[in-house]
Amino acid sequence: MTETADYIVRGDHLAVLSELAVSQASGLESPKTLVWGLDLASAPTRRAAHKQLRAEARGIARASQAQSSLTHLFVVYTHGASLPEGSCLSAAAQTATRLHAELERSRGRFIEVILIDATGWENGDDLRDRIVQTASTPAGVAGDLALGWHDITDMTIHQAATAKIC
Template identity: 55%
Template sequence: MTERQAMGAQLIVRGDQLPVLQQLAVTQASGLEPPRAVVWGADLRDATSKRDAQKRLVAHCRDVAAVAAAHPQLAHVFVAYSHGGVVPAGGCLATAARAAARLHAELERARGRYVEVVLLDVTGCEDAETLDRRVKQAIATPAGVAGDVALGWDDIVDSSIHAAAARELC
């Protein structure tokens, strides 16, 4: 098994099929081994308003909680969302931050241990390879570094998810 396959075996990809998540989906766990992470795609591109996009993002997070319940060994949860032109750049980040905090608290209460929750606005991301690398870097570290955070694509283009999360705390 190559290192790339080993890293992929630790995650599953669920939710909407975003083109930027296709590379992650190809290397996801086979189902034989328990995943350490879930990457959830949330396609908000056809939302009719900013409020509609925000409501749909929160609904996706509820769906993630249901999937996470079936995988008690998860230590990392990523929700990658993409919105359309009716939502300004960063228009869902505040909602995403609240949803990340809520989901993080819910999962930790249910499991009695740390679960990292990261919401990523991948709107405009055309570099699936960098996204793949950033997510797998985060999965390879113990949960707890990022906590609960909402980040934009620009936050992780030149640095890891954990480095971007640390900058958000400052």
């Protein structure tokens, strides 16, 4: 991990994001990467979680617009034990596509938007490593993507993106 991180962590506090939050940039300058934590545990049903995810995406888009240097947006969400792992991936994929299109259209350049279901994932070091590695590459490889944490335990985010395409 470098001394000068070029990412910030915002949104809801998720235990799996603690390792990232510890080494984030000061936030005084516009970072290239925004990591947004989203806790959907209060949603009692899959439909409610999908609705909350879509509603929260509007606020995430506004926060992203304030970051002029942004090239990577990660939304790491969890829905606790209330729903089966992966039950929000379809809504997350739709949300990633919408955010990606909105941010690229407003900026005129590539911005990767990656949503990760971290429900049940306890290894913050691995998540930090995956996000930092992805953020250190030029935007445009993954585009918009929704992944479960199992998708990236044994491979990078970009490898998982390629595997999803094939």
